[in-house]
Amino acid sequence: xxxxxxxxxxxxxxxxxxxxxxxxxxxxxxxxxxxxxxxxxxxxxxxxxxxxxxxxxxxxxxxxxxxxxxxxxxxxxxxxxxxxxxxxxxxxxxxxxxxxxxxxxxxxxxxxxxxxxxxxxxxxxxxxxxxxxxxxxxxxxxxxxxxxxxxxxxxxxxxxxxxxxxxxxxxxxxxxxxxxxxxxxxxxxxxxxxxxxxxxxxxxxxxxxxxxxxxxxxxxxxxxxxxxxxxxxxxxxxxxxxxxxxxxxxxxxxxxxxxxxxxxxxxxxxxxxxxxxxxxxxxxxxxxxxxxxxxxxxxxxxxxxxxxxxxxxxxxxxxxxxxxxxx
Ligand code: TRP
Numbered sequence: 001x002x003x004x005x006x007x008x009x010x011x012x013x014x015x016x017x018x019x020x021x022x023x024x025x026x027x028x029x030x031x032x033x034x035x036x037x038x039x040x041x042x043x044x045x046x047x048x049x050x051x052x053x054x055x056x057x058x059x060x061x062x063x064x065x066x067x068x069x070x071x072x073x074x075x076x077x078x079x080x081x082x083x084x085x086x087x088x089x090x091x092x093x094x095x096x097x098x099x100x101x102x103x104x105x106x107x108x109x110x111x112x113x114x115x116x117x118x119x120x121x122x123x124x125x126x127x128x129x130x131x132x133x134x135x136x137x138x139x140x141x142x143x144x145x146x147x148x149x150x151x152x153x154x155x156x157x158x159x160x161x162x163x164x165x166x167x168x169x170x171x172x173x174x175x176x177x178x179x180x181x182x183x184x185x186x187x188x189x190x191x192x193x194x195x196x197x198x199x200x201x202x203x204x205x206x207x208x209x210x211x212x213x214x215x216x217x218x219x220x221x222x223x224x225x226x227x228x229x230x231x232x233x234x235x236x237x238x239x240x241x242x243x244x245x246x247x248x249x250x251x252x253x254x255x256x257x258x259x260x261x262x263x264x265x266x267x268x269x270x271x272x273x274x275x276x277x278x279x280x281x282x283x284x285x286x287x288x289x290x291x292x293x294x295x296x297x298x299x300x301x302x303x304x305x306x307x308x309x310x311x312x313x314x315x316x317x318x319x320x321x322x323x324x325x326x327x
Contacts, residue, residue, distance in 0.1 A: 003038040006145040006179075007031065007080075009070055011049040011062045016069050017205035018278075019190040019198030022246060025073045027184055031149060032079050041143055041308075042070075042080040047091065047135060051128040067297050069208055072289035077300055085139060087305035090312035094138035095131075097319060098164055102134055111156050137161035142312045144177040149184050172322040175315075190246065193222045195239050206243075206278060208285060215282075219275045224267040235260040240270045247277040 007028060016025075032040060044063045053059050063084070071077060085091040107113055112132045116125045128135075133156075140148055140161045148158050158181045165176035189197050192204030199205065206218055222239050235241040235257050245253055256273070259265045320326045 003035060003146045004143060005031065005035060005038045005040045005147045005149065006043075006140055006143060007040060007149060008043050008045045008139075009066050011044050011046045011059065011066060012053070013200055014058070014061045014065045015200065015207050015209060016066060017198055017200065017207050018243075018246065019192070019205060021073060021208060022190050023187050025070055025075065027149075027187060028070070028080075029074050032076070035147075038147075040080045041145070042075070042082045043085050043139065044083075047085055048132065051126055051132060064294055064297060068289050068292045069285075071292060072285045073208075081304055081308065082300060083304040083308045084301045087301065088142075088309055088312045090142055090309075090316040091135070091138050093316050094142055094319065095135045097323060098134045098137050099131060101164065101167060102131075106160065107131060107133065110160065111153060133157040133160045137164045140179055141165050141176045142315050143308075144315075145179045146177065147182050148179050149182040151184060151186075155181055155183060168319075175318060175322060191239055191242050193218050193239070193243075195223070208282060209289065210282070212279060215278055216275055219271050219278070222271065222274075224270075227267075229266045230263045232263055233260045233265065238267075238270070240267060240274050244270070244274040244277060247281050 009024065013020075028042070032038075044067065046059065046063050049059065049062065053062075067082065075082075107130055110133050113125070113130055116129050136154075136157050137160060140158065141164065148154075148161075150158055158179065162178050162181075165178045168175055169178075192198035192202055193206065194202065194204040196202055196204060206215060210218070219240075222243070224238060224240060225233070227233055238260065241256065241260060244256065248256065256270075260270075317326070
């Protein structure tokens, strides 16, 4: 049987950077290579971002830009079934059912809630944030998902979805498939131009849509040591190298390391090399991005909503019948 994999893209930003590329887009591309025969469902986490973002235009722009960028980076809509869960009423319906099977104690132990507690007062946390894993369980269980690849941070949420499936099946008979978690191998931290983790909030990122001038400026800003051209340098202590490494083949990497360790490499040379590598990487992505229209995305989502709704509706009909909602 074809395996069904469920994955998602965040809708928290209208600009993605090369950190996002290596953390989420690349791992999604790897996934499609690792499971070439699987059916991959890819949804926008729009209803999840809504826990904290109540600006309609911003929310729409985030989703639109992120979808275009994922596709421009090679996420192929022929292999990934891309959809918007807000087009599928069964997400909210199943969320309601699961809410009524969940006690507050369970949600209080969840990672998402604890993280929110670290940032603010309990009574200021949105109920949507508190119940976030419940919506996730609905996202997962609606589709008889086999595998949910996640980072370690989401493991507990997927385990809650597994518990919910088992609980429901015990109470009402076999209904939901219990999904397997698949912990993705950790992607190394991608350094930003100041050496800290690349992040929009640190403003130390290289955007996937940055133009040549901006990239040139940002590369020049990368701090380097005061070593002279004649001195051998340790590549692993150099931020220019660390960013550059992301774009290199093993042979290019070996050759660059050799140049660092010998004498004669100036940081200007290293930066010029990095600049070229970034441009070569981003150019085709930006060209493809520019060609994708909003209309195409809207059509893709509308077409896929029809397909996905058929699956989701069948599941929620079965649930409604079993729990006594359909008279
Ligand atoms: N919680 C995930 C994140 O923040 C996003 C997400 C929403 C998700 N629904 C899901 C992940 C269902 C896996 C399955 O990254």
